[in-house]
Amino acid sequence: MAEAASVYLVERVLLVAIRDNITDTEIMNLQEELSDRIVAEGARGVVIDIAALEIVDTFVGRVLAQLSSMARLLAAETYVVGMRPAVAMTLVELGMDLSGSKTALSLSHALRRLRRDGLA
Amino acid sequence: MTRTSLETVLAILREEFDELLSAWLETQKAEGVRRPDLFSDRESRRQLGELLRGLGDGIDAADDQRTLNLEAEPWAGLRAALEEVTHERVERGVSPSEMATFVLALKQPVFARLRQKLEAAPDKLIEEITEFSRLLDAVAMHTNEHFIAERDQIIERQRTEMMELSTPVVQLWDRVLTIPLIGTLDSVRAQEVMENLLNSIVEESAEVVIVDITGVRVVDTQVAQHLLRTAAAVRLMGAEAIISGISPKIAQTMVELGVDVGEVTTRPTIRAALSDAFRKVGFSIERRGDADRG
Numbered sequence: 001m002a003e004a005a006s007v008y009l010v011e012r013v014l015l016v017a018i019r020d021n022i023t024d025t026e027i028m029n030l031q032e033e034l035s036d037r038i039v040a041e042g043a044r045g046v047v048i049d050i051a052a053l054e055i056v057d058t059f060v061g062r063v064l065a066q067l068s069s070m071a072r073l074l075a076a077e078t079y080v081v082g083m084r085p086a087v088a089m090t091l092v093e094l095g096m097d098l099s100g101s102k103t104a105l106s107l108s109h110a111l112r113r114l115r116r117d118g119l120a
Numbered sequence: 121m122t123r124t125s126l127e128t129v130l131a132i133l134r135e136e137f138d139e140l141l142s143a144w145l146e147t148q149k150a151e152g153v154r155r156p157d158l159f160s161d162r163e164s165r166r167q168l169g170e171l172l173r174g175l176g177d178g179i180d181a182a183d184d185q186r187t188l189n190l191e192a193e194p195w196a197g198l199r200a201a202l203e204e205v206t207h208e209r210v211e212r213g214v215s216p217s218e219m220a221t222f223v224l225a226l227k228q229p230v231f232a233r234l235r236q237k238l239e240a241a242p243d244k245l246i247e248e249i250t251e252f253s254r255l256l257d258a259v260a261m262h263t264n265e266h267f268i269a270e271r272d273q274i275i276e277r278q279r280t281e282m283m284e285l286s287t288p289v290v291q292l293w294d295r296v297l298t299i300p301l302i303g304t305l306d307s308v309r310a311q312e313v314m315e316n317l318l319n320s321i322v323e324e325s326a327e328v329v330i331v332d333i334t335g336v337r338v339v340d341t342q343v344a345q346h347l348l349r350t351a352a353a354v355r356l357m358g359a360e361a362i363i364s365g366i367s368p369k370i371a372q373t374m375v376e377l378g379v380d381v382g383e384v385t386t387r388p389t390i391r392a393a394l395s396d397a398f399r400k401v402g403f404s405i406e407r408r409g410d411a412d413r414g
């Protein structure tokens with residue numbers, strides 16, 4: 001689990017960096033771990049860095065969308081950051097626009113916005 | 121002893137090389153394909169010389185004349201010379217028929233010499249003329265094929281250049297980009313636009329991109345779809361897209377077509393979009409107090 005993605009808590013924001021060859025099982029486990037930690041740490045924001053992902057299929061796309069909805073239910077705002085151009089084009093092609101989650105160019109952009117909204 | 125039926129032709133090619141070369145040039149001149157405006161006499165002589173040498177070597181080395189295959193090894197020299205000549209002529213805009221005449225002009229001088237040499241043997245004369253015709257026709261055909269391939273390459277190159285030219289991403293301000301779209305937006309171009317735009321977003325760390333469609337001639341459902349997809353991809357990257365240059369006419373068409381832009385920001389002019397973009401990245405434009413009021 002720890003190898004598939006690293007999760008850190010910084011100022012009430014959970015920073016999640018997903019590794020490039022994460023498997024479907026691992027990402028499902030990640031979803032579970034994240035929901036536990038949002039509640040346990042009282043996190044108000046989740047930032048998922050997918051810069052390492054070269055390929056995002058419908059499954060991963062759906063899990064990312066679910067993660068956002070789940071975090072919102074637990075009162076945390078989710079940002080998906082660092083998406084590669086090729087990945088963005090594929091997702092749009094697949095008709096997945098992750099409309100439920102917010103996006104930002106990079107980790108620092110997301111943190112700035114979370115701060116602006118008083119969540120970090 | 122050579123194994124070819126073209127022994128007399130070969131002999132002419134070897135023994136009367138210079139005379140044949142000059143005669144070939146003369147015939148080209150008479151046919152109007154010599155093009156002294158494009159090639160100097162010296163250059164032409166060198167090129168024709170290499171062609172003749174390649175032709176001779178090919179005839180000499182090819183063992184079976186029945187199956188004439190210019191792609192085979194013995195003709196490598198001829199092919200190289202031909203391709204050089206063709207390449208230069210394509211670059212300088214010579215037409216395909218001119219190119220074929222250029223090659224076929226060799227027939228006349230060779231036939232004239234064959235007739236002299238084989239006056240006493242009409243059967244042999246006819247055989248060699250037929251054979252040589254066949255060979256030269258194949259050479260002309262090969263030239264034409266190569267000619268077309270070269271042209272295709274040029275067209276392909278121009279197409280990519282046009283693509284690059286037609287999708288320029290311009291930085292308007294820190295973190296603000298614009299891509300002015302002009303002409304028609306088909307799927308290929310839409311893809312190109314999206315790719316360029318997304319890559320520029322990463323390079324410039326842009327937060328707002330203005331997609332200006334003032335210059336787009338027609339907005340139908342497909343074009344609208346492309347635009348909305350681009351906006352969606354931009355959002356996935358963490359930036360925001362503003363579509364500007366929506367004229368009243370385009371707005372009417374879009375509504376009639378039932379296009380729903382959803383949450384994508386649209387503005388009638390690039391000016392309105394720019395002031396929007398400034399606000400989003402935290403800048404504002406003010407009139408200086410002492411400025412002339414126009």
